[in-house]
Amino acid sequence: SDLRKKLLETFHEANGEFVSGQNLADIMGCTRTAVWKHIEELRKDGYDIEAVRKKGYRINKSPDKLSGNSILLGLETKEIGKNISYHESLASTQKLAHKLADSGAEEGTLVIADEQTQGKGRLLRTWHSAKTGIWMSLILRPRIPMQQAPQLTLLAAVAIVQAIEDTTSIFPTIKWPNDILINGKKVTGILTEMQAEADRIHSVIIGIGINVNQSLEDFPDDIKETATSLALEEGEPISRTSVIQSFLKHFEILYTLFLKEGFKPIKLLWESYAVSLGKEIKASTLTGVLYGKAIGITDDGVLLLKDSLGEIHSIYSADIEIN
Numbered sequence: 001s002d003l004r005k006k007l008l009e010t011f012h013e014a015n016g017e018f019v020s021g022q023n024l025a026d027i028m029g030c031t032r033t034a035v036w037k038h039i040e041e042l043r044k045d046g047y048d049i050e051a052v053r054k055k056g057y058r059i060n061k062s063p064d065k066l067s068g069n070s071i072l073l074g075l076e077t078k079e080i081g082k083n084i085s086y087h088e089s090l091a092s093t094q095k096l097a098h099k100l101a102d103s104g105a106e107e108g109t110l111v112i113a114d115e116q117t118q119g120k121g122r123l124l125r126t127w128h129s130a131k132t133g134i135w136m137s138l139i140l141r142p143r144i145p146m147q148q149a150p151q152l153t154l155l156a157a158v159a160i161v162q163a164i165e166d167t168t169s170i171f172p173t174i175k176w177p178n179d180i181l182i183n184g185k186k187v188t189g190i191l192t193e194m195q196a197e198a199d200r201i202h203s204v205i206i207g208i209g210i211n212v213n214q215s216l217e218d219f220p221d222d223i224k225e226t227a228t229s230l231a232l233e234e235g236e237p238i239s240r241t242s243v244i245q246s247f248l249k250h251f252e253i254l255y256t257l258f259l260k261e262g263f264k265p266i267k268l269l270w271e272s273y274a275v276s277l278g279k280e281i282k283a284s285t286l287t288g289v290l291y292g293k294a295i296g297i298t299d300d301g302v303l304l305l306k307d308s309l310g311e312i313h314s315i316y317s318a319d320i321e322i323n
């Protein structure tokens, strides 16, 4: 509500100092009892608000506020995420990441926004990016052959699963190539894009969207049935900062391993989280629809589908439905 917004703004301006109840009542144009009621509401939402007689109220801790500094504080990586470009609102973190990559941003630079107004999925689809999710793009400069870039999508998926397992009691699964599911519903999408020339990679930009503290009403109708958030599954709010820090840590470990030993060790981990393998699936590719059993992924991260005639198809890019 407007009053709540005003209350939060006032606390924000007070910068951690006490604001008296009377002062708050004057600013908000309501009674001190009404102020107290709003304070109770904020407490229920996770704000740690201290009340001291004759001094008033102050906020000690806001729930889940994102900032570059709060992510850096306690971040355990060497390179990944050490350079953060944080914004309250962006059209798309991908777009800005491409721009930064063009102008020489170093490996591990992370672009992150509280909200995206034009979040994008694959194939010109929309990614809904209201506040309370994690919307971020990671800039990498790997010296690998171009055709290996899609493997980084699978690597990122493993790191996200590990981060979710670290920060919640949830065990998510991966659906090839880029969905992370909880109880069959989508909690994360990954969009990997590349800047390259001839066969040299300039940069790989991994865009990641994670639904964290959305409630069901926060999702638009077209995805209410298919999407979920960490908070919805866990039954309590989750700190986005912790999820991001954990993701960056796991990503760096896996990425270092990948650059040294290739995709094989990543593949093993990925398979251990995958739901689609061994199942009957429908794969919609740009050239048509295939039905069959998902029998595995190759060392390159390509999905293998065996149809009813026993023929094996390599699938490089598709949407998968598990039957």
Ligand code: BTX
Residues within 6 Å of the ligand: 091, 092, 093, 094, 095, 116, 118, 119, 120, 121, 122, 123, 125, 126, 127, 128, 129, 134, 135, 136, 137, 178, 186, 187, 188, 189, 190, 191, 207, 208, 209, 210, 211, 223, 226, 227, 228
């Ligand atoms: P995708 O094409 O696999 O999935 C897009 C589809 O997922 C949509 O068509 C819709 O059905 C569904 N969807 C849209 N929004 C959500 C959501 N919040 N939760 C669950 N399902 C949803 C996946 O594309 C790649 C998404 C990458 C998003 C990140 S966010 C940071 C970066 N910036 C940016 O613009 N995109 C990436």
